[in-house]
Every structure is written in C-alpha cells, then in structure tokens.
Amino acid sequence: MPERQLTGTRLRNRRIDRGMKQSALAQAVGISPSYLNLIEHNRRRIGGKLLSDIARELAVEPEMLVEGTASAVRIPLQEAAAEFRSAAPEEARIDELVARLPGWAALIGAQQDRIAQLEARVQRLTDRLTHDPQVASALHEVISTVTAIRSTASILVDSEDLDRDWQARFHRNLDTDSLRLSESSQALMGYLDMNADAAAQVQSPLEIAEAEMAARGYAYPELERGEASPEALSADLPDPRAREILRNWLSIFAEDARHLPAEAFAPAARKLAHDPLRLARMFDQPLDRVFRRLAALPEDGDHPVMGLAICDQAGVVVFQKPVMEFHLPRSAAACPFWPVFQALTQPGRPVRRIVGLPGASGTAFDCAAVARDFGAPSFDGPSQVVATMLVRPARPETDRAPALVGPGCRVCPVEGCTARRQPSLLQDGT
Amino acid sequence: MGRRVLLIEDEPNIIEAISFILSKDGWTVHTHADGETAVDRVRDGAPDLLILDVMLPGRSGFDILRELREGDAPDLPILMLTARGQQRDRDMAEQLGATRFMTKPFSNSEVLETVRALAGP
Numbered sequence: 001m002p003e004r005q006l007t008g009t010r011l012r013n014r015r016i017d018r019g020m021k022q023s024a025l026a027q028a029v030g031i032s033p034s035y036l037n038l039i040e041h042n043r044r045r046i047g048g049k050l051l052s053d054i055a056r057e058l059a060v061e062p063e064m065l066v067e068g069t070a071s072a073v074r075i076p077l078q079e080a081a082a083e084f085r086s087a088a089p090e091e092a093r094i095d096e097l098v099a100r101l102p103g104w105a106a107l108i109g110a111q112q113d114r115i116a117q118l119e120a121r122v123q124r125l126t127d128r129l130t131h132d133p134q135v136a137s138a139l140h141e142v143i144s145t146v147t148a149i150r151s152t153a154s155i156l157v158d159s160e161d162l163d164r165d166w167q168a169r170f171h172r173n174l175d176t177d178s179l180r181l182s183e184s185s186q187a188l189m190g191y192l193d194m195n196a197d198a199a200a201q202v203q204s205p206l207e208i209a210e211a212e213m214a215a216r217g218y219a220y221p222e223l224e225r226g227e228a229s230p231e232a233l234s235a236d237l238p239d240p241r242a243r244e245i246l247r248n249w250l251s252i253f254a255e256d257a258r259h260l261p262a263e264a265f266a267p268a269a270r271k272l273a274h275d276p277l278r279l280a281r282m283f284d285q286p287l288d289r290v291f292r293r294l295a296a297l298p299e300d301g302d303h304p305v306m307g308l309a310i311c312d313q314a315g316v317v318v319f320q321k322p323v324m325e326f327h328l329p330r331s332a333a334a335c336p337f338w339p340v341f342q343a344l345t346q347p348g349r350p351v352r353r354i355v356g357l358p359g360a361s362g363t364a365f366d367c368a369a370v371a372r373d374f375g376a377p378s379f380d381g382p383s384q385v386v387a388t389m390l391v392r393p394a395r396p397e398t399d400r401a402p403a404l405v406g407p408g409c410r411v412c413p414v415e416g417c418t419a420r421r422q423p424s425l426l427q428d429g430t
Numbered sequence: 431m432g433r434r435v436l437l438i439e440d441e442p443n444i445i446e447a448i449s450f451i452l453s454k455d456g457w458t459v460h461t462h463a464d465g466e467t468a469v470d471r472v473r474d475g476a477p478d479l480l481i482l483d484v485m486l487p488g489r490s491g492f493d494i495l496r497e498l499r500e501g502d503a504p505d506l507p508i509l510m511l512t513a514r515g516q517q518r519d520r521d522m523a524e525q526l527g528a529t530r531f532m533t534k535p536f537s538n539s540e541v542l543e544t545v546r547a548l549a550g551p
Binding site: 139140143144145146147148150151152154155158159166169170173176177 | 441443444447448454485513534535536537538539541
C-alpha cells in the first residue's frame, strides 16, 4: 500500500506529541478544523504545500510524515533489536532513529528482512532434505548401492581363495552396481538442479500473485469494463502457480463486478456511507461480495481507504489488501482476535468489531467480517468455509473503545494475552 | 549345519555379499526380500539371529520389529540395518527393541563381528 495513506495518523500523533490542539494547527495552516480532522483520520489525502505547511508547524521534515514510523519500517527494526539484544540497541529510540537517519533505518530494516528471507530459505532446504520423498528415495538408492559395492569389493580383496565362479559373479555385481550408482547419482543431481530455483525462491506463489495485484494498486479497470480477461491479465506472470492464483482471483473479481457494476455500486456506496449491510440488502448480494467490491473502489476523495483479508477454513490468509498498518502476517500465525478468524466459527453471521493495534500510533480499524460455505450442500461432503473481512480506519467519532489485536505474537507487546502462542520479541510493551 | 541367520533385505547384491561372508564364517543363511510376509518367515524359520533392513517393500522394518517383539520373538537377537543414520531412527530402533543398529554403508568385518557378538558363544 502506498505509504501516503499513513500520513494522517502520523500527523495526528506528531501534533498530540507536541501538545498542539487540532484547532490551533488548522488555523496556523489556514484550513478548517473539520478538514484537518478528516486528514488526520486518513479520510482525505494530503500533499504539496499543505503538507509542507503542516510539517513546518509540527517542526518535522515533510517526508517524515509521509515515510515515518510506519509499522512496515518499525517492525523489522524492532525484530532486529530483539534478535540482537546483545548489541544493546536503544529500543526506546527507534522512532528517533527513523526520524534522524531514515536511510540507515531503512538499511537495518532491509537487512532484517533479508535475514528472515534467508532463514526461511534454509528452513525450506532443510525441510526438503528431510521430508522430500524423492530426495529420500534417491539417497536411499545411492547408499544401498554404495553398500553393495563396498561389501563386494571387500570380498574380492580379502578372499584370496575365492574360486573363479564367485569371482566372476562378484565382478558382475560390481559392474551392475557401479552402473546403477552412476545413474542414481546423476538422477539425484538432476533432481536437485531442476528444483534449485524453486527451493531458493523466497516468495511463495501466493505472495507473488499478491505482489502483482499490489503493484497495480488492486485496480483492474479493463477487467471491470470487460475489455480484458483474467487469463490475459495474468499471462505475464512467469511462475505458473502464481499465474493460476492470480487468474482465480481476477475471475472472482470479474464476477463481483458483473453483479455489482461500478457505475451503480460506487454512487450507492457513497450514498449509503459505505455501509456493507445496507449495500448487500440494496443489491441483494452476499455480504462477502460487497466487502470485495468496497475494497476495490478507487481510493479517491469519494471513498475511504479500505483493506481486505480473506482466509480459508484453516485460518490461512489466502488474500489480503493491506491498509495503513493493517497487515496480517502470512509466515507467522496472525492474532486470532481479528474478526476474520472469529467469523470462521459462525458461517453466515456477520461480525463487526472496532479493533486497535497496540503501539504508538494506536490506529483504530472498523472491521466487518463474514464467513460463507462455498461447498456443495451435503451431509457427508467437506465444508469449504471462507471468511472475508473488510478493514477501514474507524471513524473518529465512534464511541466504541477499540479491542486490542496484535500483528502476531512475535511482535505483539500485549501482556497477559490469553491467546498468546509464543513469547513476544518486544520488551517493555514498546 | 551351522547356526541359522535370517537376512531380510531387498537389495540383491547386498544379500549376496552378506550371505557370502556369513556362510564362509559357518552360518546357515536364509534370505527374504518382502516386508509384508517377513513376520511369517521369521515364525516359520525360527532363526538364531535376524538381520532386518528398515526400508523394505510392503512394510517398514520398524513395523516388523514391533510385531516380533510383541509376539513370537521377544528375545531374538535382531540387527537393524538402515541407510538413514539419523538419531531419531536409532532412538526408534532402540525403543522398539532392536538388539543392535547399523548404518549403511558398513564394512564386512563390522557385520561379521556384530553377528558373532549377538549370537554369543
């Protein structure tokens, strides 16, 4: 997601940190307090002169409001600090590091990400050597043949009185075994070479497909207009598995657009204040489809920023459109308190929660989720429940206190959490 | 007729080599290559010692070992052979009651000395 969407939150935090009233800042830069309020809650974009003016009043470089302490920057730094605690990094001053030395902060974050990628790669290779049945079978073949050769050769060397028939027999065995060893070792090398790229691949096909959609801003207007097919739009992805995943998602989005065409849906969404339940009733469409269509609306002044997460019955996040600091981890298990996981337990019943991430920004999100069983009705067949969650920045005027949800146990500072699976890397709840 | 050893192994040239060295040492060697019928073969053959490979067609050597220890052969000396030398395989063999555990590739003298030691005087 573009970093600029976090600007409002950072701006607000900076203003509060400096003890400045919203009205005072608004007056200083010549805008109304209500407009500043919309900016601070990310409901209006900001840039250019206004951003420079506000940054000046808040005594901060404009780029720090745009590229400041987003979770995308903070989390790798926090992880690096936690994993290399022996270096005694000043963990409480991460924000200061990011503000004063953004290049070095980015470098540390990039290195931490790289370490995580390399660790994942090592784990993948280890798993492969341990569990890949083809590698296990090929190694077994090689070792068995070597055993036969070693034993046979020893007999030939050690048995001086071996008669000619036995000699000839063992020589034949050596010949056949050496040939077999040559073939099995070549086959093993060929298999390892053939799969070297796949084993070294850092991103999964799911992540590649998602990255492709993110690069397009999750917008496929030609698909909406029926001018391009999912097949054509996914054809450029080199990885066939990622291509298949992207094609499947685009097919779903195309079907959504067919039932909820933009020319009717977008104005209705505006009119109904982007209320998914009312939109579902108005168009007589399932709620999860309305969620997907809302998240696909263009992020302009008419529509708030909206993210989306979809998970399968096992709780695996199979699609997500991150928004602001909302981003569910895929490699590590996410926090079970996200409504998308709670919806899985009661298919058909919508769940709505105002949730907040722990930490400095304290951004609150309005999350609505619903699970639907896509399996064919059957007493014996397996269910195929998929949960979909729409994520929006909570309205500032909401009177609901946000429930805390973490980004994942590893980087969650919440103490005494009943759902904690593993200790947090973070210290002191910072 | 020497003491009887039953070798359950599916690699023909390993069978031939081990059979040769044990026969030369005075053992009567019987062989069997199928995991599925291995327990019956042990029951029928009543060997003095069993050499049992782990990876066999039809059934794992560990399964065979478990059934033998729980049934007809609680005290039979059993030497397990495996191409995998991982600690968890050793632990599994020990837990199921293998008398000794040997990792491929092994030397002939190693096999011979182990078999002699297991058979006793």
